[in-house]
Amino acid sequence: MDEPVLLTGAGGRVGQAILRGIGDDYEWRLLDREPLPAAKVPAGVTDADCFVADITDPRAVREAMHDVGAVIHLAGDPRKTAPWDSVIRNNIDGTQVVMRAAAEAGVEKLAFASSNHAVGGYETDERLPDLYRVEDDYRLDGNELPRPGNLYGVSKATGEFLGRYYHDEYGMGVVCVRIGNLTKGHPPREYERGQAMWLSHRDCAHLFDCCLRAEYGFEIVYGISDNDRKYYEIDRAREVLGYDPQDNSANYTFEGEPKPGTDAAGGPDASEGGRGGDRDGARSKADTDVPTDGA
Numbered sequence: 001m002d003e004p005v006l007l008t009g010a011g012g013r014v015g016q017a018i019l020r021g022i023g024d025d026y027e028w029r030l031l032d033r034e035p036l037p038a039a040k041v042p043a044g045v046t047d048a049d050c051f052v053a054d055i056t057d058p059r060a061v062r063e064a065m066h067d068v069g070a071v072i073h074l075a076g077d078p079r080k081t082a083p084w085d086s087v088i089r090n091n092i093d094g095t096q097v098v099m100r101a102a103a104e105a106g107v108e109k110l111a112f113a114s115s116n117h118a119v120g121g122y123e124t125d126e127r128l129p130d131l132y133r134v135e136d137d138y139r140l141d142g143n144e145l146p147r148p149g150n151l152y153g154v155s156k157a158t159g160e161f162l163g164r165y166y167h168d169e170y171g172m173g174v175v176c177v178r179i180g181n182l183t184k185g186h187p188p189r190e191y192e193r194g195q196a197m198w199l200s201h202r203d204c205a206h207l208f209d210c211c212l213r214a215e216y217g218f219e220i221v222y223g224i225s226d227n228d229r230k231y232y233e234i235d236r237a238r239e240v241l242g243y244d245p246q247d248n249s250a251n252y253t254f255e256g257e258p259k260p261g262t263d264a265a266g267g268p269d270a271s272e273g274g275r276g277g278d279r280d281g282a283r284s285k286a287d288t289d290v291p292t293d294g295a
């Protein structure tokens with residue numbers, strides 16, 4: 001096992017989904033620019049393994065990277081409406097600093113949190129809203145070129161290219177996970193796009209666990225649950241990583257209630273409330289994410 005594992009953006013939604021699922025299974029280094037309250041830190045992780053640092057600070061990142069075996073790189077601005085100055089700084093420059101430090105430190109593998117927004121441009125008006133429905137057989141499989149629909153998506157596509165470069169030049173294993181919509185407890189409510197790309201918390205933790213365990217060169221995979229509605233293939237994640245998702249948005253009503261008689265009733269992702277339910281219709285243009293600090 002490639003330990004310790006450096007997790008950047010550990011205090012955020014994805015980071016916490018991972019730590020709640022596999023927090024006891026690895027030796028962690030946690031990095032976030034915000035101090036992590038005790039409730040966000042797995043038992044056994046000491047203060048010395050918690051780094052309050054900005055990923056654009058090469059010295060701080062190099063220090064956190066010392067002797068690390070694997071990296072899960074999540075830190076960044078997750079807003080689809082994030083302005084250019086913020087994505088340049090947090091998502092592009094920050095990712096270059098993290099990947100460079102990892103490659104130079106001889107880290108064996110790095111999982112990068114890419115996004116559905118790196119390929120949002122494939123959701124053309126002609127394809128909508130059928131694309132989000134079970135009957136539609138259009139699929140993206142990770143072999144297509146990036147086609148961002150916003151500057152945030154441009155920054156995620158750039159992160160994928162940086163991963164390609166650091167794999168090719170340094171031999172570091174890099175997997176870019178185009179995460180769909182992480183929502184806790186149930187699929188996004190009354191939001192077809194979100195239900196087609198739902199990633200449950202337990203599937204998220206399992207997927208990044210697979211990224212730590214598997215062997216790969218350079219990969220781009222989609223990070224969604226095993227949803228009936230979908231336009232992303234998860235075959236590559238299954239083949240290369242051994243990803244075996246448990247959840248499916250079809251086991252919930254459009255309003256997000258578990259359907260009786262399905263796996264949703266009683267499963268871990270059925271039992272907790274959480275975000276989602278904040279967007280309506282097939283393709284919400286609203287961006288209700290909490291703004292993070294800009295540049």
Ligand SMILES: NC(=O)C1=CN([C@@H]2O[C@H](COP(=O)(O)OP(=O)(O)OC[C@H]3O[C@@H](n4cnc5c(N)ncnc54)[C@H](O)[C@@H]3O)[C@@H](O)[C@H]2O)C=CC1
Nearest residue numbers: 009011012013014033054055074075076078113115179182
């Ligand atoms: N939540 C989702 O559904 C999706 C998330 N992603 C990506 O996953 C990653 C994590 O997203 P979330 O957890 O949702 O976001 P979040 O905003 O909840 O967490 C991000 C964490 O990174 C930290 N951070 C931000 N900029 C930093 C910097 N410059 N230096 C150090 N720490 C910094 C923040 O303090 C925060 O704790 C992001 O890169 C995002 O683009 C991609 C697709 C979907």
Ligand SMILES: O=C1O[C@H](COP(=O)(O)O)[C@@H](O)[C@H](O)[C@H]1O
Nearest residue numbers: 078079080115116117180181289
């Ligand atoms: O990359 C991201 O994508 C998810 C899903 O996108 P949405 O446009 O359907 O909301 C988003 O919730 C998350 O904040 C973002 O980082």
